[in-house]
Amino acid sequence: MSQLTPTEAWKILQEGNDRFVAGESQHPKQGIEDRERLTSGQHPHVVLFGCSDSRLSAEIIFDQGLGDMFVVRTAGQVLDSAVIGSLEFAAAVLDVPLIAVLGHDSCGAVKATLNALDNLEIPGGYIRDVVEKVSPSILAGRSEGLTRVDEFEARHVLETGQQLMERSRIIADRVEDGRLAIIGLTYELGEGRAQVRGVLGQLDGVETVDVAHG
Numbered sequence: 738m739s740q741l742t743p744t745e746a747w748k749i750l751q752e753g754n755d756r757f758v759a760g761e762s763q764h765p766k767q768g769i770e771d772r773e774r775l776t777s778g779q780h781p782h783v784v785l786f787g788c789s790d791s792r793l794s795a796e797i798i799f800d801q802g803l804g805d806m807f808v809v810r811t812a813g814q815v816l817d818s819a820v821i822g823s824l825e826f827a828a829a830v831l832d833v834p835l836i837a838v839l840g841h842d843s844c845g846a847v848k849a850t851l852n853a854l855d856n857l858e859i860p861g862g863y864i865r866d867v868v869e870k871v872s873p874s875i876l877a878g879r880s881e882g883l884t885r886v887d888e889f890e891a892r893h894v895l896e897t898g899q900q901l902m903e904r905s906r907i908i909a910d911r912v913e914d915g916r917l918a919i920i921g922l923t924y925e926l927g928e929g930r931a932q933v934r935g936v937l938g939q940l941d942g943v944e945t946v947d948v949a950h951g
Contacts, residue, residue, distance in 0.1 A: 743918035744941045746782045746835035753800035757931045766802025781807040785796040787839030788814045788846065792926055807833060813846025814838060814897055815870035825907045828917055836917065840894040841924040846892050850875050883948065891948040894921040895935045902937055912938040
């Protein structure tokens with residue numbers, strides 16, 4: 738496959754989600770020949786960095802097949818060095834043109850962070866680390882007047898994309914020269930729709946849903 742632009746990669750993802758929402762998924766590239774073809778290498782057209790929630794099965798909700806998506810997931814889609822390294826590998830080595838940051842409604846990590854900030858109920862173990870990494874998004878949202886959980890979920894997606902730009906020179910350089918774009922999405926569990934919340938880089942014809950009006 739020839740190299741896709743960020744806009745072309747997003748169109749593929751968007752069309753797949755439209756099929757999923759309509760109940761018309763094609764379940765592409767899942768056959769024996771597809772498996773055999775991929776033994777020679779991978780050429781995904783999108784990186785999906787999303788929450789680990791079991792209801793966010795990336796290839797299903799975007800109706801993609803084997804080899805289409807490079808998927809990295811953590812609770813609350815929080816960044817650490819291993820995650821950033823994985824995303825840099827996809828961008829710099831695999832030359833993927835689009836990173837999609839995917840959050841969702843009813844996010845346990847966001848709710849746990851709100852509970853920790855409001856009620857001082859700090860979770861134990863490494864769950865605390867997740868809460869600490871989500872906290873800046875919540876605090877930023879509150880400084881902007883956000884109050885609803887869904888607003889904070891969307892705000893966290895935007896903050897994650899911005900942090901990725903600030904922490905990774907490899908990714909930021911590719912976004913700045915047009916080879917890569919980052920799109921922030923929130924997924925509605927009931928409807929199955931992925932809504933665009935923000936874009937970093939050049940994506941043509943993309944309409945976003947405002948964080949405070951989601």
